[in-house]
Amino acid sequence: MSAWSYYISTLAVYFGIDVLSGISLNLQYGYAGVVNLAFIIFQSVGAYVAAATALGPDTGAGAFQHYIFAASLPFPIPLVLATLAGGALAGVVGLFSLRRMRRDYQGAIMLIVSLIALQVVTADVSLFNGSNGLTGVPKPLSFLPVGPLSYQWAYAGWVFVFCVAVYLLVRWLSRSPWGRALKAMRDQEEAASAIGLNITVLRLQVFVVGGLIAGLSGGLLVEYIGAWSPGAWGYAETFVIFTAIFVGGLGNYRGVVLGVLLVPVVFLQVTQFLPQIGYPGLMDSLEWVVIGLLFMLCLLVRPRGILPERKPVATEANAFPFATPGLLPYLRRRLGRPVA
Amino acid sequence: MFDTLASAVAFGVVLASVIAIAAMGFTIQFGLTNVLNLSYGGIMTIGGFAAYLVTSHGLSAWYGLAVGAVAGAIVTLVVGRGIFAVYARRGARVFEMMMVTLGLGLVIDYGLQALSRNNIYEFTVLQSTPISLGPIILTPTQVIIIGIGLALFVGLEALLRLTKIGKALRAMAADPALARACGIRTRQIVVLTWLLSGALCGLAGVVYIINSQSVGYTTGELFLPLVIAAAILGGAGSPAGAVLASLLMGIVTQVVAAYGGSLYSTAAGFGVLVIVLLSRPSAVLTKQANEELTLA
Known part of the structure; x- marks a missing residue:
């Protein structure tokens, strides 16, 4: 029984972290049309920074791994630094790669940035211990007087707190004038530019906000699993989250949650229960093959996802401040009752 | 000092030949169909494995080259007609x-x-036995790789400049609708493009593994950034541009490897990409009219 509880709490943590990733990508691509195929490097820099600033100095007796930013900061600070690192890296990458260009160019350049970052971090051992990565990251909530199983659930709860907070923040952002500007930029870039929106600044802003969320998700992830290495952040990991938000439905948050539930959680976990065939590792390879096929199939049969974005409709009831006679129907509609 | 530089440049030319073969295929494919094909690296690896299978059965590497080219051409044609065209018909944009x-x-x-x-x-x-040319020491295999690159470049330029098919290819890359109106059989030209670029892609895979002496499933994926950067830097649809860009990137990568350590030779490729973005914004700027795919 406790094995199941342990398993399900682990899934809950991964689900929460993938929801954060999905929110980040959905804000960038679903709302603003900015293609971030380098998503995983922002999550990854968050993970590395959270790990290195919690692990303590990398010199002296017993030091077996080398990394920069070595420090042993108390509990919430590594997570804050991870978030900031994600945002900062996004700012730097965004500054030179977010020029006005075709979206496919943009995507390809992000993908190349992601591949090259992976090669550099793998090759240069002095950065984050090369291909072996960092291990032994201390558990952040260890001050809680609970057993291992309760710790699992406590951590899942901790991740969900962030999910809800980030969701509320991003929902507020995307309903704000800034969010409407993002959609305008996505749908009609030239028209948006013509009414005075600064496209370059908007793109950079949404890129940094997404980078902050990505850094946070990386920090939360590494503090849970306790280790991070280049094996954890191939370009395919970004593709899984992209598949999730495409399957769920772009441009709305119900779609993100559904997609993350279907693709990384249910889909990738069900395969753990299938009988192993062939040599060890074959199933892992085939999993990625099927993810690729799933994405291609989704784009063919349901290109707007299972829960498509609702297009805004300018009805009398929606246009509250400008149509005072519609106030009562507007309120009723907002409160979910049928309009008389 | 000078000797190190000279041999680094020579190795750079060898690497550039490998990049150039792949980038020429990529740039023709991209310039004509407007598909930015990120599975190109995977198809290179298919070519490499096909050659590996042939040579591991005792045939010479020349047969490997031929088989790799055929494998690349067939796979590219199949995915082009069987997959990409389907999405294009469904209204997929770039x-x-x-x-x-x-x-x-x-x-x-x-x-x-x-x-x-x-x-x-x-x-x-x-x-x-290695051939030494002053301070430069190259193996005959490396010389052959340079020769293959050069021959393919000359052949491709001749095809594009001197034949009617080449004229049709260039016309379609410039303006597909006008080309069709002029009576060019666009469907056949697209098929030819898939075959030609696929063959170059497969060949590049084989030449790459001959140079690196090993083949694994990540072979093409790791090489793809250099190829795409060369194709973008050289200008889409221009084999000559792709070759020049490949030379630049190959030499930069190898010189950095010789002086700054091999760790950062990939980062140098990254540097070239940044230079592409900053120096040739016209290569990547939005052209609204040019977002249509040409697949039939």
Whole structure:
């Protein structure tokens, strides 16, 4: 029984972290049309920074791994630094790669940035211990007087707190004038530019906000699993989250949650229960093959996802401040009752 | 000092030949169909594995080259007509198409991982005495690689400049609708483009593994950034531009490797990409009119 509880709490943590990733990508691509195929490097820099600033100095007796930013900061600070690192890296990458260009160019350049970052971090051992990565990251909530199983659930709860907070923040952002500007930029870039929106600044802003969320998700992830290495952040990991938000439905948050539930959680976990065939590792390879096929199939049969974005409709009831006679129907509609 | 530089440049030219073969195929494909094909690296690896299978049965590397080219051409034609064209008919634009090619790249890469049992296979061709030219020492294989690159470049330029088919290819890359109106059989030209670029892609895969002497499922994926950067830097649809850009990137990468340590030779490729973005914004600027795919 406790094995199941342990398993399900682990899934809950991964689900929460993938929801954060999905929110980040959905804000960038679903709302603003900015293609971030380098998503995983922002999550990854968050993970590395959270790990290195919690692990303590990398010199002296017993030091077996080398990394920069070595420090042993108390509990919430590594997570804050991870978030900031994600945002900062996004700012730097965004500054030179977010020029006005075709979206496919943009995507390809992000993908190349992601591949090259992976090669550099793998090759240069002095950065984050090369291909072996960092291990032994201390558990952040260890001050809680609970057993291992309760710790699992406590951590899942901790991740969900962030999910809800980030969701509320991003929902507020995307309903704000800034969010409407993002959609305008996505749908009609030239028209948006013509009414005075600064496209370059908007793109950079949404890129940094997404980078902050990505850094946070990386920090939360590494503090849970306790280790991070280049094996954890191939370009395919970004593709899984992209598949999730495409399957769920772009441009709305119900779609993100559904997609993350279907693709990384249910889909990738069900395969753990299938009988192993062939040599060890074959199933892992085939999993990625099927993810690729799933994405291609989704784009063919349901290109707007299972829960498509609702297009805004300018009805009398929606246009509250400008149509005072519609106030009562507007309120009723907002409160979910049928309009008389 | 000078000797190190000279041999680094020579190795750079060898690497550039490999990049150039791939980049020429990529740039023709991209320039004509407008599909930014991220599965190109995976198809290179298919060519490499095809050559590995042939040579491991005792045939010479020359047969490997031929088989790699044929494998690349066939696979590219099949995915071009069987997959990309379907999405184009469904109304996919350049971005959706790029995501489809990325998904396909994942399928190819990890399919090859499954088939190759996640191993790296040694690929050796018969080595003979190195040729020394002053301070530069190259193996005959490396000289042959440069020769293959040069021959393919000259052949491709001749095809594009001197034949009617080449004229049709260039016309379609410039303006597909006008080309069709002029009576060019666009469907056949697209098929030819898939075959030609696919053959170059497969050849590049084989030449790459001859140079690096091993083949694994990530071979093409790791090489793809250099190829795409060369194609963008050289200008889409221009083999001559792709060759010049490949020379620049190959030499920069190898000189950095000789002086600054091999760790950062890939970062130098990254530097070249940044220079591309900052120095040639016209190469990547939005052209609204040019977001249509040409697949039939």
